[in-house]
Amino acid sequence: MTSSANGISAIQDIALAFVAARRLARSLPGYPGPLxxxxxxxxxxxxxxxxxxxxNIVGWKVGLVPLPVQAAMGTNRLIGPIFQGGLxxxxxxVPVRMAxxxxxxxxxxxxxxxxxxADAPAGKTDWTLEEAARLIGAWHVGxxxxxxxxxxxxxxxxxxxxxxxxNNSGLIRGRQVSTxxxxxxxxxxxxxxxxxxxxxAATAAVPPGGPLEAFRFILGxxxxxxxxLRAGQLVTTGAITGVHRIYPGQSGRVxxxxxxxxxxxxxxxxxxxL
Numbered sequence: 001m002t003s004s005a006n007g008i009s010a011i012q013d014i015a016l017a018f019v020a021a022r023r024l025a026r027s028l029p030g031y032p033g034p035l036x037x038x039x040x041x042x043x044x045x046x047x048x049x050x051x052x053x054x055x056n057i058v059g060w061k062v063g064l065v066p067l068p069v070q071a072a073m074g075t076n077r078l079i080g081p082i083f084q085g086g087l088x089x090x091x092x093x094v095p096v097r098m099a100x101x102x103x104x105x106x107x108x109x110x111x112x113x114x115x116x117x118a119d120a121p122a123g124k125t126d127w128t129l130e131e132a133a134r135l136i137g138a139w140h141v142g143x144x145x146x147x148x149x150x151x152x153x154x155x156x157x158x159x160x161x162x163x164x165x166x167n168n169s170g171l172i173r174g175r176q177v178s179t180x181x182x183x184x185x186x187x188x189x190x191x192x193x194x195x196x197x198x199x200x201a202a203t204a205a206v207p208p209g210g211p212l213e214a215f216r217f218i219l220g221x222x223x224x225x226x227x228x229l230r231a232g233q234l235v236t237t238g239a240i241t242g243v244h245r246i247y248p249g250q251s252g253r254v255x256x257x258x259x260x261x262x263x264x265x266x267x268x269x270x271x272x273x274l
Contacts, residue, residue, distance in 0.1 A: 010034055011041065015048035018164045021149035022053075025269040027103030028149045035160060039073055042162035043225065046080065049165065055083040059113075059234030060222070061144055061168045062214040064207065065158045076208065077217050078158050080166015082234065085272075086145065090174040090262040098145045098170055099269035100248050105154065105167065106147040108246055108264055109239035110190045110254045112182065112204050112211045113142035113173055120229040125220050132216035137231075139177050139211075141190070141256040143264060144236045145170035146243060154243070171236060174262050185210050189257040192241040195250050200241030207238030214238050 010033050017032030036042040050057070059082040070076045088096045100106035117137025147169030153160055154167065161167045181188045185204035192200040207214060214237035222229050229235070246252050248268040255261040 007041075011044050011048055014045050014163060015052060018149065019049050019052045021101070023272045025101050025271050026149060027101050027151065030152075031150065031156060031160060035156060036163050037159065039075060039078070039159060039162060042159035045163035046165065047225070050081055053083065055085050057081045057233070058084045058087050059171060059236070060218055060229075061166050061171070061236045062218050062238055063161065063166060064238060069158065073158055077214065078162050078166060079218055079221060080162065080168045082168055082171050082236075086168070086170030087234075088170065088172045090172050093263065095251065095263040095265040096172050097265050097267055098172070099267050100147050100169070100246070101149050101269045102248055103151060104147065104149045105151050106145070106169070106246050106248075106266060107243045108192065108194070108252045108254065109144040109146055109236075109243055110192050110200075110241045110256070111142045111144050111236040111239065112177075112185070112188070113140040113171070114182075114211065114215050114235045114237060115140065116229045116231055116233045116235065118231050120219055120223065122223065122228045125223045127216045127219045129212050129216055132219055133182070133212055135219070135229075136179070136182070136215065139179055139182055141174040141177055141188075141259050141262070142236060143172040143174070143254050143262050144168065144239070145172065145264070171234060172262055172264065173234065174256070175259050177259055182211050188259070190240055191255045192244050193253040193255075194244055194246050199244045202241045204240050206240050211237035
């Protein structure tokens with residue numbers, strides 16, 4: 001895929017295919033075009049899809065690029081948008097219903113979620129950890145709902161993940177936690193369950209560099225993309241216990257030591273009337 005007319009057409013066609021599949025709640029049998037060969041092209045597809053998705057961005061997910069391909073990709077992290085329609089709040093023991101496309105991909109991920117406290121300066125592309133920390137208004141526990149119409153999205157590599165909204169279909173925001181946890185993420189332990197079976201356990205220190213590094217990263221990348229982070233937007237800072245596959249009809253739970261749990265019930269997605 002290149003910047004030629006053919007490349008631009010392919011970018012548009014891929015974005016259209018993913019947007020249509022999500023709106024119609026239909027799985028894709030394969031990647032709908034040539035695989036993006038670099039992150040620049042992948043984010044071009046993502047931007048095209050964002051422009052065609054009829055909803056507002058309320059936050060962003062940050063994910064890791066697998067170590068073996070970080071050098072080739074020129075980065076160790078990737079991002080994707082979280083839309084208003086996918087934002088949910090955990091209220092006590094009431095399960096949060098999240099919809100996944102039959103035949104596609106879905107997973108739950110335990111996360112620390114940063115709330116941006118003020119608009120980031122539009123032209124600031126380089127941030128220190130200290131500068132990034134001052135922009136955070138609050139921290140919450142949460143669950144990212146990673147989902148796509150493409151079942152093989154994670155198998156095809158990080159550029160494919162980026163091109164379909166970063167493999168994101170929603171966020172569940174849980175209880176607020178102390179800012180001290182971001183400074184010492186080993187203080188927060190959590191466990192993830194699917195259908196009552198434990199599938200992962202770790203502390204929030206697992207994502208390399210910790211949650212503040214993820215927040216620092218996204219501030220710079222969004223500024224370079226012309227989408228500076230805005231006050232009130234949410235940022236998931238990386239899967240703590242791993243990426244745990246889940247299917248329509250199944251239930252999940254993430255427990256945060258000392259901060260309660262979040263229950264999820266996955267349903268079959270239906271066509272959207274956006």
